[in-house]
Amino acid sequence: MAKKGGDTKLKRQLAPAFWEINRKEKRFTITIKPGPHAKQSSYPLAIILRDILHVTETLHEVEKSLNKGQIMLDGKIVRDPHRAVGLMDVIEIVPSKQSYRLVPTNGKRLFPILINNNEKNLKLAKITSRVTIQGGKNQYGFHDGKTLLSNESYKVGETCLIEMPKLLVRDHVPLEKGSIAVVTRGENVGSIGQIQEVRDGLFSLPKRLLISISERIVELPASIVMAVGRSTAPLIQVAN
Secondary structure: OOOOOOOOEEEHHHOOOOOOOOOOOOOEEEOOOOOOOOHHHEEEHHHHHHHHOOOOOOHHHHHHHHHOOOEEEOOEEOOOOOOEEEOOOEEEEOOOOEEEEEEEEOOEEEEEEEEOHHHOOEEEEEEEEEEEOOOOOEEEEEOOOOEEEEOOOOOOOOEEEEEOOOOEEEEEEOOOOOEEEEEOOOOOOOOEEEEEEEEOOOOOOOOEEEEEEOOEEEEEEHHHEEEEEEOOEEOOOOOO
16 A cells, blocks of 8 residues: 655654754654744744743644644644644743744754744735735735735745734735845854845846844845834834
């Protein structure tokens, strides 16, 4: 009989470099099923709960907690330990009433930070696509795979503050001079700074941003930068 479904295990040595797991403890670890985030930019939910937050000690305990509906992701109960968890996703541990947001911080590509519970239903989502459909509405695609129909006009690259799980846009941040932004990849990952200049892309170069980080100015591709606030501070917590 043919095998159904994808692999559920991954060799630890082949796991993405940013996964914070012990690579010599065992040969295999749990992997990610196809979903809203790519494997190279996300964690399996089970690894977040077991290896990083230490909510559980074993995979069996993870599965038990999920089956009881004790874990929520972006305002919805999740039951799949292989579920991809990525940038700006919010994990709520129901029994302990604690919520964590996955952000780039302290040189790490993704790390869960403890947030105030009044922010657990708020999420920053970067617009990656925009299509005008019949009737004149705009359909937006976000970095986490979610889509939204709206009469409002936003640009690709901008960021929306969304109330989850209703998918209501509460605010938005343009990708322009003066906005606060966080670096999501590269050697400056986790750094937060203010955009000083936006340089349009050319045939051989992508759109670039000049960002002030600490006391220096760095030039980065817009694709690895996410606008998170205006003028002085992010709209919601994105750092410890």
